[in-house]
Amino acid sequence: MSKTTVDAVMAELAALDDPKMRAANEKRGDDHGVNLSRLRAVAKRLKTQQDLARGLWATDDTAARLLALLVCRPKDFGPAELDAMLRQARAPKVHDWLVNYVAKKSPHAEQLRVAWTADPDPVVASAGWALTAGRVATTPEGLDLSGLLDTIEGQMKDAPDRLQWAMNTTLAQIGIEHAEYRVRAIGIGERLGVLKDYPTPPNCTSPYAPAWINEMVGRRGA
Known part of the structure; x- marks a missing residue:
């Protein structure tokens, strides 16, 4: 399987962005408009890609960060890296997923x-x-x-x-x-x-x- 680029994934996420969903999410502090079921479908297709996850996280885009947390390998993050990620996590959903999907599974x-x-x-x-x-x-x-x-x-x-x-x-x-x-x-x-x-x-x-x-x-x- 060829490696997926961050740019390609960002373009796919942009195409999935729904203005109505973005408006609803923003009321909860989550600045993205991607249906989470569709986001999970993208993650299922991409499977685990740690380098891609780090690249997506670095974009500071909420949908990209949520996807990063779905395709990452939790055990590959060191404690300092996870601490930095938590402090960078602005959106409530990113915070929740980082804690529950990654930090909880970390050694x-x-x-x-x-x-x-x-x-x-x-x-x-x-x-x-x-x-x-x-x-x-x-x-x-x-x-x-x-x-x-x-x-x-x-x-x-x-x-x-x-x-x-x-x-x-x-x-x-x-x-x-x-x-x-x-x-x-x-x-x-x-x-x-x-x-x-x-x-x-x-x-x-x-x-x-x-x-x-x-x-x-x-x-x-x-």
């Missing part, structure tokens, strides 16, 4: 989780908390869950939106996955009231931690 995930969580930039810190939420659910060994609840209880209420959301996700995961902390997690959620009035579509789970915890535990019959 440096734990190192980055610790560093990012302690970062003074709340957007960077939110990435650390997102990785923490993932660990709570999958590999909680070594985590101080009680200490995490202490921090959430003291800081989540006044945290900026993205950081608040990630801390709230961690709170919910602790309550869902760890029965011994469930009552405390629900109590913290009830006292803080974070996302209690978040508009939730029918048949979707509310992000309000007490409701989220009870819903997921109820589904499991736990």
Whole structure:
């Protein structure tokens, strides 16, 4: 298979740009107009191409960066490179995909989780908390869950939106996955009231931690 050039991919993305979708995405801070299903189809065709991924990332174009995160090889990024990429990620969707599709799969995930969580930039810190939420659910060994609840209880209420959301996700995961902390997690959620009035579509789970915890535990019959 011949290597695809950045210019060729950028031309393809430009052809896929839909002004109506761009307008809708921009309301959420994502400055691109490419349907994500079509973007994934492009990525499926291109398969993994690390050099292309780095080239697409360097364009600073949101759609190109999303595609880069789909065709990259997460294990090939060093911790400094991932840290720089996170700080360059302007659009919320790019930030989310970088954390969930790349950083979580990196051999440096734990190192980055610790560093990012302690970062003074709340957007960077939110990435650390997102990785923490993932660990709570999958590999909680070594985590101080009680200490995490202490921090959430003291800081989540006044945290900026993205950081608040990630801390709230961690709170919910602790309550869902760890029965011994469930009552405390629900109590913290009830006292803080974070996302209690978040508009939730029918048949979707509310992000309000007490409701989220009870819903997921109820589904499991736990």
